[in-house]
Amino acid sequence: MITNETLKVIKQRRSTRSFKEEQIKGEEMQAILEAGMYAPNAGNQAWHFTVIQNKKLLEKLNLAAKQGAQQMDIEHLRELGNDKEFNCLYHAPTLIIVSGDEKAFVPLEADCAAATQNLLLAAESIGGGLLDFLRPISV
Ligand SMILES: Cc1cc2nc3c(=O)[nH]c(=O)nc-3n(C[C@H](O)[C@H](O)[C@H](O)COP(=O)(O)O)c2cc1C
Structure with a gap:
């Protein structure tokens, strides 16, 4: 190959x-x-x-994305949006x-x-x- x-x-x-x-x-x-x-x-x-x-801005974006996820039709995404531990940027x-x-x-x-x-x-x-x-x- x-x-x-x-x-x-x-x-x-x-x-x-x-x-x-x-x-x-x-x-x-x-x-x-x-x-x-x-x-x-x-x-x-x-x-x-x-x-x-910028760490503070990354955290703001994480929270904003999670707020958006809380409004979504997909249950799995709503759950992630409501999960306090979850960081959708994985702390990158x-x-x-x-x-x-x-x-x-x-x-x-x-x-x-x-x-x-x-x-x-x-x-x-x-x-x-x-x-x-x-x-x-x-x-
Ligand atoms: C349009 C798109 C959206 C994605 N969204 C997410 C996401 O929200 N969270 C996540 O962890 N991975 C996300 N991924 C990564 C996929 O889960 C991943 O590419 C897929 O499971 C295949 O695994 P691999 O990238 O390790 O090959 C996304 C990938 C694409 C292309």
Whole structure:
């Protein structure tokens, strides 16, 4: 079977739900974001990457997401939203929000998903679990 470094990283990547407290290095972050920018896009690169490392802001986002989950139709998500112990960012020290311009004339979700996958694979190739669980959202 053919194998190489790229195929190894793709197969090795798994969702991480437990994180080291230490922060990712600036040059590692830069390399990951750059990989995201090299993703295919349907015409106008209408996405944005927002990196959040401020602990207080991450906690605010966790609480806001949980409040949202409490209103959802899916019982499992409501339960997580009401679980005081649950942190939907799994205490990751870094969050990258992939967002896009709603007015983009192309299907933005596909662009964001492609960029997200590049970010995930780059993160895996650099830190193997330093950061993970990135979700595309529209703003
Ligand atoms: C659109 C999307 C949303 C996801 N949402 C969550 C989530 O809310 N919480 C979570 O822990 N994992 C989430 N995941 C990760 C999936 O659970 C995970 O990718 C899947 O179980 C396969 O496992 P793997 O990533 O380790 O291969 C999400 C993945 C995608 C693509």
